[in-house]
Amino acid sequence: DTGVSQDPRHKITKRGQNVTFRCDPISEHNRLYWYRQTLGQGPEFLTYFQNEAQLEKSRLLSNRFSAERPKGSFSTLEIQRTEQGDSAMYLCASSLSGGGWGSGDYGYTFGSGTRLTVV
Amino acid sequence: AQTVTQSQPEMSVQEAETVTLSCTYDTSESDYYLFWYKQPPSRQMILVIRQEAYKQQNATENRFSVNFQKAAKSFSLKISDSQLGDAAMYFCAYRSLNTGNQFYFGTGTSLTVIP
Numbered sequence: 001d002t003g004v005s006q007d008p009r010h011k012i013t014k015r016g017q018n019v020t021f022r023c024d025p026i027s028e029h030n031r032l033y034w035y036r037q038t039l040g041q042g043p044e045f046l047t048y049f050q051n052e053a054q055l056e057k058s059r060l061l062s063n064r065f066s067a068e069r070p071k072g073s074f075s076t077l078e079i080q081r082t083e084q085g086d087s088a089m090y091l092c093a094s095s096l097s098g099g100g101w102g103s104g105d106y107g108y109t110f111g112s113g114t115r116l117t118v119v
Numbered sequence: 120a121q122t123v124t125q126s127q128p129e130m131s132v133q134e135a136e137t138v139t140l141s142c143t144y145d146t147s148e149s150d151y152y153l154f155w156y157k158q159p160p161s162r163q164m165i166l167v168i169r170q171e172a173y174k175q176q177n178a179t180e181n182r183f184s185v186n187f188q189k190a191a192k193s194f195s196l197k198i199s200d201s202q203l204g205d206a207a208m209y210f211c212a213y214r215s216l217n218t219g220n221q222f223y224f225g226t227g228t229s230l231t232v233i234p
Contacts, residue, residue, distance in 0.1 A: 003163075004163075031220070033220075033221070035222075040226065040227075041226055041227075042123075042210050042212075042224030042225050042226050042227055043164075043210070043222070043224050044224070045221035045222065045223075048220050048221065055220075056220060056221065058221070091164070108164075108166075108222070109166075110156075110163045110164040110165075111163060112161075112162065112163040113163070
């Protein structure tokens with residue numbers, strides 16, 4: 001297992017176009033997260049899945065954004081009608097669930113991200 | 120919502136010296152985790168160290184250690200014997216044990232290591 005993979009690494013798109021990003025988590029990890037990171041800021045939470053179920057969404061995830069994890073493995077994040085404000089690094093992370101102390105779900109393993117530029 | 124504040128946008132340290140990065144957070148919860156992540160330029164974020172809030176003992180990982188002051192809601196990272204490879208953006212992060220699964224990140228501190 002080579003860790004969390006994200007594809008593509010870079011994407012340049014024209015305003016108004018749709019884009020889709022893919023994330024392949026660590027195979028035994030059942031939780032998958034999407035974050036957005038803009039220049040000079042820390043990552044901001046977008047959404048998270050446990051297996052195939054999308055359990056939490058941030059208000060940052062407008063109706064132009066949709067995420068799926070159809071078989072509880074890889075995930076896709078689609079942005080429709082992109083805007084210049086969508087330009088950011090989109091980070092995916094995965095973890096093995098737990099919850100209580102000692103459960104093992106302490107931190108994430110991050111992917112290298114997809115850098116989106118909307119022109 | 121929880122907030123995490125890193126008041127030092129940039130720090131620098133001489134190679135082999137020690138540097139401390141500051142982080143404060145705001146929460147009304149008693150059970151949570153705190154983390155420091157490292158993000159080298161154009162590379163993925165890597166977990167440096169973590170701390171469970173119930174533990175009074177400060178976490179240590181080789182050259183990295185934390186000073187966790189729960190009452191003061193402070194969580195600083197000390198890097199000893201700094202190496203050129205330590206140069207990166209460092210993010211402090213908070214995660215609740217009981218409510219939600221998201222991390223709250225600070226804005227980061229860019230660390231430069233001077234040879």
